[in-house]
Amino acid sequence: LQRHVIWLAIGLMLVLGAGCRPSASDVPGAEADLTLQPDPPTVGDNQVILALTDEAGAPIENADVRLEGNMNHAGMKPSFADLQEVEPGRYAGTLDFTMGGDWFILVTAKLPDGRTLDRKIDVPGVEAK
Amino acid sequence: VIVSATERRAARRRTAPDRRTSFDVLKVPLIGRFLRWRYSRIALQTPVLLLSLVMIGHAFWGPQLAPKNLAALLTWVHFRGLVVLVILLAGNLFCMACPFMLPRDLARRWFSPRWEWPRRLRNKWPAIALFVLVLFAYELFDLWSNPWWTGMLIVGYFAAALVVDSLFRRASFCKYVCPVGQFNFLGSTLSPLEVAVRDPGVCADCETKDCIRGRRAENDADTPAGKSKSQLPIIQRGCELALFQPRKVDNLDCTFCLDCVYACPHDNVGILARLPGEQLPVSGPRSGVGTVERRFDMTALATVFTFGALLNAFAMISPVYALERWVADLTGLNVEWPILLGLFAVALVLEPAILLGGAAVITRWGAGVREPVLAIVNRFARSLLPLGFGVWLAHYGFHFFTGFLTVIPVTQSAAENAFGIPLLGEPWWALGGLPESIVFPMELGFLGLGLLGSWMVGWAIARELAPRRTWAGFAPWGVLYLVLFIVAVWIMTQPMDMRGTFLG
Numbered sequence: 001l002q003r004h005v006i007w008l009a010i011g012l013m014l015v016l017g018a019g020c021r022p023s024a025s026d027v028p029g030a031e032a033d034l035t036l037q038p039d040p041p042t043v044g045d046n047q048v049i050l051a052l053t054d055e056a057g058a059p060i061e062n063a064d065v066r067l068e069g070n071m072n073h074a075g076m077k078p079s080f081a082d083l084q085e086v087e088p089g090r091y092a093g094t095l096d097f098t099m100g101g102d103w104f105i106l107v108t109a110k111l112p113d114g115r116t117l118d119r120k121i122d123v124p125g126v127e128a129k
Numbered sequence: 130v131i132v133s134a135t136e137r138r139a140a141r142r143r144t145a146p147d148r149r150t151s152f153d154v155l156k157v158p159l160i161g162r163f164l165r166w167r168y169s170r171i172a173l174q175t176p177v178l179l180l181s182l183v184m185i186g187h188a189f190w191g192p193q194l195a196p197k198n199l200a201a202l203l204t205w206v207h208f209r210g211l212v213v214l215v216i217l218l219a220g221n222l223f224c225m226a227c228p229f230m231l232p233r234d235l236a237r238r239w240f241s242p243r244w245e246w247p248r249r250l251r252n253k254w255p256a257i258a259l260f261v262l263v264l265f266a267y268e269l270f271d272l273w274s275n276p277w278w279t280g281m282l283i284v285g286y287f288a289a290a291l292v293v294d295s296l297f298r299r300a301s302f303c304k305y306v307c308p309v310g311q312f313n314f315l316g317s318t319l320s321p322l323e324v325a326v327r328d329p330g331v332c333a334d335c336e337t338k339d340c341i342r343g344r345r346a347e348n349d350a351d352t353p354a355g356k357s358k359s360q361l362p363i364i365q366r367g368c369e370l371a372l373f374q375p376r377k378v379d380n381l382d383c384t385f386c387l388d389c390v391y392a393c394p395h396d397n398v399g400i401l402a403r404l405p406g407e408q409l410p411v412s413g414p415r416s417g418v419g420t421v422e423r424r425f426d427m428t429a430l431a432t433v434f435t436f437g438a439l440l441n442a443f444a445m446i447s448p449v450y451a452l453e454r455w456v457a458d459l460t461g462l463n464v465e466w467p468i469l470l471g472l473f474a475v476a477l478v479l480e481p482a483i484l485l486g487g488a489a490v491i492t493r494w495g496a497g498v499r500e501p502v503l504a505i506v507n508r509f510a511r512s513l514l515p516l517g518f519g520v521w522l523a524h525y526g527f528h529f530f531t532g533f534l535t536v537i538p539v540t541q542s543a544a545e546n547a548f549g550i551p552l553l554g555e556p557w558w559a560l561g562g563l564p565e566s567i568v569f570p571m572e573l574g575f576l577g578l579g580l581l582g583s584w585m586v587g588w589a590i591a592r593e594l595a596p597r598r599t600w601a602g603f604a605p606w607g608v609l610y611l612v613l614f615i616v617a618v619w620i621m622t623q624p625m626d627m628r629g630t631f632l633g
Contacts, residue, residue, distance in 0.1 A: 043624070068558075072274035074195040075206035075532025077561030100447065100624045102274070104194070120194075128447055128624030 027117040029055030032107050034121050036095075042127045043097050050083055050091045052109055052117070059089020063117070064110040069095050072102045100128030154322060154400035155390065164400070167365075167391050170225060178228035181283060187543055188280020198276035200283065202532075202539050205273045210529020212309075213316065213522045220322035220400070221313045224303070224384035229290035233302070236295050246301040253311065253426040257433055260308035261477065264437055268444050269469055300369035303384050310384065312521075315434050317380035318511075319405045319518050319582065324383055324390070324398065325374070331397045332375035340374045340389040340398060343367035365392045368417070374398055376416035379408040406582050409511045410589035421511060425503070428510035432481045435517030439617060440476040442524040446623035484612075485510070488605040496595035496602035508594060509606055512587035516610055519579020520617045523572035527621070530568045534560035572621050580614040 030053065037047040048067065052060035065083040070076065079098060083091035097103060102124045109117040155161040163169050180203070188200030195201035215222050263282075270278055286309075293302040303310045326332050337344075343363040368374070368389050370382045377383070390398045414420050421427050443449055449472075456468045489505035492498060498505060538556035545551045562568075584607055591603035 070194065070196040072195055072271070073205070073528075074198065074202035074273065075528050075535050075562075076196060077532070077535060078196065078558050080558070 027054070027111065027115050030060065030117050031057075032109070032117065032119040032121065034105065034107070034123075036123065040125055040127055041097055041103075041123060043100055043129050045094045045096050048081060048083065048093050048095045049086075050107065052089050052091065059087075060109070060111060060117075061085065061088045062112045063091070065091045065093075066108045067093065067095055068106040068108070069097065069103055069123070070106070071099060072104060097123075097126045100126055102126070152402035153327065154402075156399070164387065165390065170386060171231070173226035174228055174231045177226045178231050181228045181287075185280050185283055188276045188283070191276065191543060191546065193276050195274045195276055196535070197539055197542055198279075199536075199539055199543055200279045201273065201276045202536060204279050204283070206528045206532050207536060209525040210533070212313065213518070213525045214529070216313060216316040216320050216518075217405075217522060218321070220320040220324075221317040221380060221383060221385045224310055224313050225386060227303075227310075227384070229287055229302075229307075230294075232287060233290050233294045236291055240295050242294065242296055242298045244297050246297045246299075246305055250305060252305070252424070253430045255305050256308050256311045257426065257430050259306065260311060260430075260433055260437070261473065263308055264441060265469065265473055267441070269466055299371070300384070304370045304382055311430060312434065314381050314383070315431065315514055316518050316521070317383070318409055318514055320380060321402055321405050322400050323380055323403050323408075324385060324387065325377065325401045325403075327397050327399045327401070329375060331395050335375075335395060335397075337394060338373070339365070339367060339392040339394055341367045341371070343388075344392045344394065367392045371417035373416040376414075378411055378415040378418075381415065381418050381421070406515055406586060409514060409586045410593070412508075412593060422508045423504075425507060428507045431510040431513050431517070432485070433477055435513040435520070435613075436477050436481050438517045438520035438524065439613065439620065440473070442520060442617070442620045443476075444472075445524075445625050446620060448623065484609055488609045491605035492591070492594075492602045495604065496591070496598040498595055498602065500594075505594070508590055509587060512583050512590055512606060512610075515582025515586060516576075516579040516613055516617075519576045519582070522575035522579070523617065523621055526575060527565075527568055527572055529562075530571065531562040531565060533562045535562070569621070573618065576614055576617050576621070579617075580610055583610040 031051075033051040033053075035049040035051075037049075050065060050067070052063060052065070054060050062085065065085075067081040067083065069079040069081070076099065079096045081093040081095040083093035086092045095105070102122070103126050105121045105123055107117070107119040107121060111117060153161075155165055163172075166172075184200040184203055187198055191198050191200070195205075212223050266272060266282075272278055272282065289306065290302045293306055294300070344365040344367075345361040346364050347361075366388050369386075370384065372382060372389070374389050374393070385400075390400075412420075412422055418427075452472070453465070453468050456471065457463065460468075462468055485506045486502060489502045489509070492505055492509075493500070493502060500508075537560050538558045541551065541553040541556040544553045545556070587606040587610065588599070588603050591606065592599045595602035
């Protein structure tokens with residue numbers, strides 16, 4: 001019985017492992033520049049400005065931009081924000097940091113041509129109030 | 130050996146049958162029947178082993194983002210939280226369902242260990258060193274945010290258990306090496322359940338002592354004729370941690386494996402209810418453990434357990450940033466490990482030495498005790514455990530209660546990544562846990578219970594040590610526990626502020 005359990009477990013692990021792939025951006029060379037207000041960011045609502053540029057440095061317009069903020073510690077509920085375009089290539093919104101510490105923001109921007117831009121931006125040291 | 134009157138009284142208390150309640154988990158319908166089944170432990174270990182292997186797979190091949198990785202989430206939020214809560218509400222059930230023992234048992238079918246654990250290491254020092262090492266690595270490498278290293282830690286655990294118990298007989302890994310096991314042993318002194326004999330009178334008449342020796346095959350047609358009893362194969366092992374049930378006291382070193390239950394030919398071992406912590410003040414020799422109040426390694430273990438709880442929580446709040454930066458500015462250091470090493474040395478060695486030594490000196494002077502200071506420290510070390518356990522409960526309980534539902538979206542996400550389709554539905558990231566406003570009073574409750582427990586155990590020890598001047602003997606320890614309690618409350622009121630980016 002124990003032998004079967006071990007082999008079953010190893011098989012499960014391999015299936016799970018084989019299926020997991022790191023997500024890759026399909027917009028190479030594009031830049032996502034994030035600005036937070038206040039700076040340094042604090043617990044609570046923070047204003048977010050995201051500037052998207054393509055590989056030639058031109059603003060990426062009319063993207064559907066969503067942010068997901070996570071603490072680097074497991075077990076914390078993420079915060080989400082949908083950004084609105086305020087200028088060509090500049091997107092604004094509000095993101096709630098629920099706790100002090102180190103955060104990272106996952107940027108997902110769906111471009112008008114169907115491609116998706118994924119970026120991870122570290123936000124260290126969100127200050128507790 | 131001179132045995133004092135108080136020790137004789139304590140021995141009578143240990144063996145008095147009326148100290149037990151009549152509640153026995155093994156007599157509860159269904160649960161009792163399941164646990165009495167010889168393969169119940171394997172049945173509990175198997176799902177935990179499968180889960181561990183899924184975690185290892187996700188640690189190495191899943192997303193390297195802790196909040197989205199099952200290894201990081203289940204290890205640092207669910208496992209830690211459930212361990213302390215289950216110990217509080219029941220007993221050492223994690224060791225009972227320990228997955229590390231399953232590969233070891235499998236390996237032992239082909240590979241019999243030949244060596245005895247080295248005599249010089251038959252103490253808690255190896256486990257203390259590993260306990261501190263794990264705490265240090267947790268802080269230095271930010272393990273809470275690092276799925277890959279969390280996976281390596283789990284793999285390392287499996288490998289260590291396999292290697293140690295493949296080389297050395299009995300449960301050497303559990304008794305002398307495993308830091309999680311030591312944590313569980315100490316915590317389960319505060320548990321409401323204990324594996325214990327039902328009727329000491331039955332044990333007094335027992336001639337085989339199978340609970341410690343193991344049960345051997347009957348000399349029938351299945352076994353070679355002409356063999357003496359001691360040459361027959363063991364068909365049910367006895368306690369591998371050297372706990373002889375009639376003389377066993379408390380849950381120290383007990384993994385709840387229930388080997389003694391299965392081995393006892395008189396069905397005289399149960400899982401009995403008791404008052405949590407009631408046996409902590411008991412003095413005198415304990416089977417398999419020795420005389421706790423004369424073992425400095427046990428004192429060190431209790432100290433690391435308690436002050437380590439405070440340090441582990443302190444390292445997660447804002448003031449530790451300021452402290453580390455102040456030390457960095459003062460010394461010119463631009464790497465974290467020496468600063469962290471200094472912090473550990475102060476918190477786990479210097480501070481306890483001053484506080485415990487100071488309390489013992491005052492007790493010695495105030496209560497007129499003739500024992501050396503170190504002997505007094507050794508006596509009172511046990512009374513740190515309730516408060517230490519309260520701090521672990523408050524800290525791990527915070528993470529667990531505020532984030533226990535996050536396992537649902539992370540599992541959904543893992544299934545989607547593994548199979549390419551949302552097999553368990555789209556991740557429901559809105560799930561979290563209880564709000565902090567509800568969890569904080571629970572933290573205070575855990576700390577308060579810990580303080581009360583330490584006061585009660587400390588008082589009992591002081592009464593035994595100085596029957597006529599109990600107040601004078603207890604006062605410094607009572608004040609010390611109160612100070613540690615206030616420090617713990619202060620830590621819990623600080624906003625969590627993990628220092629993952631200190632000094633870059």
